[in-house]
Amino acid sequence: MDVDNSASDEHCSPSHKTKESEKHHVNGINNGYSEKHKSHKSDHKDKHRDKDRDKDRDRSKSKDYKSSSKDKDKHSSSKDKDRHSSHKSSSKDKERGVGDRHKDRHRDKDREKDKEKDKDRHRDDKKSSSSSKDKDHKNSHDKEHKSSSKDKEKDGKDREKDKLKDGKDKDREKSRHSSSKDKDRDRHSSSKDKHKDKDRHHSSSKSKDKDKDRKDRDRKSDKHNSDEKKEKRYVEDSSKEDSVDEDEQKLVIKEEPESQIENEQNASTASSCDYNLSQFKDEPKEEEEEEQDIETEGEGELTMDVKKEEDDSDEDLPLAARVESTKRKIESDDDEDDVPLTVRKKPKKEKKEKERKKRSVVSDEDEEDYKSAKKGKKKKKGEVKSEPNTDSPKKRKKKDAEEQEVWKWWEEEKRADGVKWVFLEHKGPVFAPPYEPLPEKIKFYYDGHEMKLSLDAEEVAGFYAKMLDHDYTTKDIFNTNFFKDWRKVMTDKERAKITDLKKCDFKKMHAYFMDIAEKNRNRTKEEKQALKEKNESIQKEYGFCTIDGHKEKIGNYKIEPPGLFRGRGEHPKMGMLKRRVLPEDVMINCSKNSKIPVPPDGHKWKEVRHDNTVTWLASWTENVQNQVKYVMLNPSSKLKGEKDWQKYETARRLHKCIDKIRREYKEDWKSKEMRIRQRAVALYFIDKLALRAGNEKDEDQADTVGCCSLRVEHIELHERKDDKEYVVVFDFLGKDSIRYYNEVPVEKRVFKNLQLFMENKNPGDDLFDRLNTTIMNKHLNELMEGLTAKVFRTYNASFTLQQQLDKLTDPNYSVSEMILAYNRANRAVAILCNHQRSVPKGHQKSMDRLKEKIDAKRESIADAERQVKDAQRDAKHGSVKEKVVYDKKKKMLARLKEQLVKLEVQETDRDENKTIALGTSKLNYLDPRISVAWCKKYNVPIEKIYNKTQRDKFRWAIDMAGPDYIF
DNA sequence: ACAATGACTTGGGTATACACAT
């Protein structure tokens, strides 16, 4: 078996996958891809609003929501009402306060819901049935839009399937009504939001919440009726099952609450698909056949294993790979690097405590050392500077500036402990400029009347006014959140008067801000220059720090200014006020004996710390999401660079054992234990499709998922689709609410497993109900030290790049063709990682222009060809002069042709790139040494691949990697 | 044992700088 082949053919192979996705991208994204996907999402949300409204109606009986009820009057359309109710529910959350919410969320909400459920049940039943139909309808509708004309046929099929589904839904509906306890199921099918509240807690999470237990019991008894048969089988099979499943079976059968509380763990684990395994065993024919198939396969693998183990004890590398690894050993000290990297991790736990105690003593000494070291270095540098230089003065200046900055930390020995620095000095962060009040003549109007706002209220109003023509202000959640937070900063008087956002007129303010922006754009050169210089001087002072004797750039030394929170996707907190950060909020981290930054006049820091186990220089807690924000170093710094390097080294270590891991998870697809099967299938997706891990999310964040948090509604199974067998269609919103859509043919066994996982689950249920990222990563770490889910993404991205570069590069290419090849390889990775961007505005226009240019160029080439012919004729019997003319013409023609090629290349490149963002993968996933090696090998100037910033970030790689570097 | 938190990486959007054509 050849590593390369197995990797490329079965896993994440961009060659076939790329085409697949590219097709998709071309067909799907082009046609307003992102809009559609947004609407897709909001459709989804809308379904749940119906229910929310009902809930709210009930609530408003007891509680008085002043502003909301008035709002309601203003909203005339029914659509508005729907939205309105949905943000009301989110504002309720906020009223409870962030801190409370975290602690009490589950308990309180559960209780509330329990009470309400009874009231709402009937209505909900109706709603949910209609909404689920609605959903199907909308799905198919969506798909119609999604697919291009090319996919019309496919669409027809889909629609048929949707019809089928409709039928099924109705059936489900019937059974639901016949059931006496249907709360939970209702919640699943009708409200994703609610579902999230607790049912999304993975079954593996062992909740102590009594309410939850009760619900689990309810659910079980639900199933008990319909699934009796299966459970009986359970009893029969139980002896064969392993212990975990046995426990679950007992649980399902027993209905006594006590035993369930006793077995809490299993109670919460037992979910709708608990019987699946035994049921699965009930269709043995096919499975047995398969098992045998696989077993024979397995034998083959086994013998191979033995062989490998013979010649390579610790890593089962095939020959090809071993050559690579030996190459690597010779080429660089990479393998040595592995050692300290791994060593570094080990002692963390033990050491941390010791460190903390030691630090104060040891670090002081060290700091002294470094301080003197710093001085020493400075002297050295001075010497270097004064050394006679043969270059011209200009050059010398430039060179010096560069040389001085370069710190070849990668040639130094690494620290094995968790200490990140010994000496750290900086000037603290830069705060946002204070608020500048509006000029007198710029006014705000409420209900048609001019109104002077207090300073605070005006500032916040200004945040909104600036965004007036942004999409955000059309969203109700945004408006509600903003209005609520705005009212908080108003004076009592203002608050009493301003009760409806719709009556607020920010237009004058908006115009004023636009005017300022316009003026800023039209600044004269001198003004721009002055501004630039001012910024540079600020950067010079605050943008750098001294760390272990070296001056390094800080990443974000400016503290975020106040404003309105702009969450992505359907973020429940969008529009909330992001408070101004004061020095009193800011924690400073630096050396004890450094010059401690001075807070702005009349202020003091929240705290000054000297923690050298972290890399941040300053931090504060942001008020919207209650998250800590940090001031950290620039990517060009040692601290970041070393980590980056380490990341790729981990990925390379994965390369060495990837075959074994793949073999293992394939084996686990047959496991008796559900949790292992789920883990294995999920890992397969993470590996093959480079999915993100998929942590659990709170409900006060946008609803997005990754691999482990996939829900049943996010995949569709097709035994056959477009001539392919066992196709899984993924359609979900991932990080940043970017849609992931992919049709993936999978192994039969995976397909069957997925069917099993999905059995008897509702769309809102977790696909992998026995799995979360913690379990996954724990398992991965057992397979290889330092291995986590995201390493697969790095590994597959980098490996793909290397493969694609090998495949796409022809040594005879011109530089521009080389760049095209590189970009294509880069693009394959971006597609694999689903890195998208919205089509830049004016793309079509610029494409048209490019085409015109190309046409023009063609014409001039044709023209030139004619001229060449003429000149040739003249030259034949003409003088020397005419021959020179001929040569000239020939050269011109060649140049023109070259230009044409360049343009055409540019055209392809740009068009292929319009929906794909290359930057993210280039910056975060591709081992820069691969690119550097490629450049060196084919004599492509590194500047063509990496711009200045990127070269700074990857300086270590540029310095380190030779043309023969292999990932 | 699990939720919460902390630290750090990854990610797309947007304002601005810059390059390039006219």
Add this chain to the structure above:
DNA sequence: ATGTGTATACCCAAGTCATTGT
């Protein structure tokens, strides 16, 4: 020289994952 379109820098949100606290 100017305008236009693209590339880059900047911004900060949103992930991952390990550790901490309860």
